[in-house]
Amino acid sequence: MSNMDQVITTDIYIGGDRRPASDGGTYDLYNPARPSELVGHATAATRADIDDAVKAAHAAFPAWAEMGYQARIDLMRQVAEMLGANEEDIKYRSRLFTREHGKIARETLMEMSRVGDRFRQAAAYGERIMVDEVMGPAPVGPQFDTIVTRQPRGVAALIVPWNWPLSILGAKLPQALVTGNTVVVKPAENSAMAPVLTLQMIAKMLPPGVVNVVTGSSRSIGDALTGHPLVRNVNFTGSVPVGRHVMKVAAENLTPVTLELGGNDAALVLEDAALNDEVFNKMYWGAFGSSGQICMAMKRLYVHESRYDEVVDGFTAACERAVVGDGLLPETTMGPVNNAKQLRVVTDMIAEARAKGADVRECGQVPDEELYNGGGYFQRPALVYNADPSLSVVREEQFGPAMPIMKFSTEAEAIALANDSEFGLCSSVWTEDAERAVGIAKKLEAGYTYLNGHGPMAQDGRGPFGGFKNSGIGRNMGYDGVLAFAEPHSISAPAGFLVD
Numbered sequence: 339m340s341n342m343d344q345v346i347t348t349d350i351y352i353g354g355d356r357r358p359a360s361d362g363g364t365y366d367l368y369n370p371a372r373p374s375e376l377v378g379h380a381t382a383a384t385r386a387d388i389d390d391a392v393k394a395a396h397a398a399f400p401a402w403a404e405m406g407y408q409a410r411i412d413l414m415r416q417v418a419e420m421l422g423a424n425e426e427d428i429k430y431r432s433r434l435f436t437r438e439h440g441k442i443a444r445e446t447l448m449e450m451s452r453v454g455d456r457f458r459q460a461a462a463y464g465e466r467i468m469v470d471e472v473m474g475p476a477p478v479g480p481q482f483d484t485i486v487t488r489q490p491r492g493v494a495a496l497i498v499p500w501n502w503p504l505s506i507l508g509a510k511l512p513q514a515l516v517t518g519n520t521v522v523v524k525p526a527e528n529s530a531m532a533p534v535l536t537l538q539m540i541a542k543m544l545p546p547g548v549v550n551v552v553t554g555s556s557r558s559i560g561d562a563l564t565g566h567p568l569v570r571n572v573n574f575t576g577s578v579p580v581g582r583h584v585m586k587v588a589a590e591n592l593t594p595v596t597l598e599l600g601g602n603d604a605a606l607v608l609e610d611a612a613l614n615d616e617v618f619n620k621m622y623w624g625a626f627g628s629s630g631q632i633c634m635a636m637k638r639l640y641v642h643e644s645r646y647d648e649v650v651d652g653f654t655a656a657c658e659r660a661v662v663g664d665g666l667l668p669e670t671t672m673g674p675v676n677n678a679k680q681l682r683v684v685t686d687m688i689a690e691a692r693a694k695g696a697d698v699r700e701c702g703q704v705p706d707e708e709l710y711n712g713g714g715y716f717q718r719p720a721l722v723y724n725a726d727p728s729l730s731v732v733r734e735e736q737f738g739p740a741m742p743i744m745k746f747s748t749e750a751e752a753i754a755l756a757n758d759s760e761f762g763l764c765s766s767v768w769t770e771d772a773e774r775a776v777g778i779a780k781k782l783e784a785g786y787t788y789l790n791g792h793g794p795m796a797q798d799g800r801g802p803f804g805g806f807k808n809s810g811i812g813r814n815m816g817y818d819g820v821l822a823f824a825e826p827h828s829i830s831a832p833a834g835f836l837v838d
């Protein structure tokens with residue numbers, strides 16, 4: 339064990355101070371690759387801590403809002419610089435992140451650099467808001483001069499899941515801050531420490547109370563946060579049932595919610611798709627990056643019948659190249675699933691497919707059998723060929739390394755199959771025909787459609803991100819994701835008063 343791996347305890351952060359829980363409580367985090375290995379302790383905040391955090395954010399709000407866009411934009415850029423500045427510290431947090439989460443080091447590093455990129459992007463959108471406020475929208479009718487300001491709402495509660503904690507943080511935090519809101523962030527219980535350390539670094543660069551951070555059991559503190567009367571905005575990423583619950587709790591105060599609730603993304607491979615090993619590798623990462631635990635991962639693969647065998651061969655070969663093991667090792671390309679509950683979801687789906695007679699193949703190389711079979715939450719990438727549409731691996735979000743592959747014969751059938759889901763987050767179309775691809779994309783019930791790509795590596799941060807149907811409400815990312823944190827405020831006067 340490296341001395342980088344000392345067991346640490348992370349604090350909560352309220353009003354500019356690191357502190358323990360009001361009752362001193364902590365909880366333990368273990369390595370998903372070796373569940374008996376203690377990685378550290380995170381603070382189990384109490385309801386009183388949540389109240390303090392929200393009040394600190396509320397107290398810091400007027401001055402932060404008053405500071406104006408330019409000053410906040412400058413700070414966002416300084417934060418972005420700081421996040422990329424200290425290589426040793428990045429290495430340390432990345433290693434801690436892999437050990438508490440399971441995901442491979444290459445991904446933890448990528449997530450870390452994404453946070454900084456997203457601060458830069460929010461800063462750029464802040465500049466756009468400044469221009470939009472001065473330039474327009476145009477006066478409403480000849481008898482009025484009207485400007486529309488974008489006013490921050492107040493305290494935003496930002497709830498982040500365990501699967502991509504830093505990237506998802508980057509989709510909410512800088513957007514909330516640049517528009518002048520103060521925040522209380524709650525990382526997920528089972529991936530808390532690297533996010534907390536990163537958030538503390540950010541918080542320290544801003545006035546006290548602008549960024550507050552709490553960790554602990556959602557069951558005891560979730561409602562205290564989302565139902566707090568001083569919270570003016572809830573931005574949640576997680577599961578459908580919890581999203582529904584959060585919306586009900588927030589409804590008590592008519593607090594607006596943005597919900598991103600996962601997906602069951604269909605990928606449609608058309609008869610003219612360009613297919614080769616590079617493309618199959620791209621598909622592999624689109625499906626199985628982070629061991630498949632990504633909201634915008636490919637989760638159902640539909641292939642035109644004329645290309646089915648080719649895709650099965652090529653995609654299977656890409657999955658066979660996967661190296662499953664400890665995410666700290668450079669050769670590993672797939673780490674364990676994050677937690678026992680998630681592993682069971684996936685293994686149950688695979689078992690059900692097998693029990694019902696489906697053709698299932700588990701792929702990938704396992705260099706360390708002892709580790710793989712040693713109680714860690716490992717699952718090799720499993721493919722279910724010609725999967726029956728009634729199987730849960732087709733109908734539900736697997737959020738893990740299992741993928742059904744199915745055939746279609748007509749474009750209309752492909753669109754209907756893709757849309758036959760309670761979810762509508764992302765989708766993809768693989769073809770050489772751009773016009774046809776866009777035509778099909780417009781018929782897909784999804785908030786984001788990738789063409790010849792899928793997943794985080796294909797994601798353009800300028801595109802608003804969110805879902806149709808049960809995939810959620812509202813958008814993060816892009817200009818819309820920034821505007822979502824601000825209330826439009828019309829300021830209007832008789833003609834000639836504001837504009838010559």
Ligand code: TXE
Nearest residue numbers: 498499526527556560561576577580598599600633735737
């Ligand atoms: O999610 P939960 P779980 C999906 C995925 C996965 C399933 C279950 O299909 O299999 O959800 O995962 C916080 N008030 N996604 O059980 O419970 C919790 O602390 C406030 C897709 O882990 O929804 C965590 O931070 N917050 C998804 C976050 O909600 C509460 C990402 C998600 O936990 C809360 C994660 C409460 N009452 C899971 N209860 C995506 N959109 O990509 C829980 N939380």
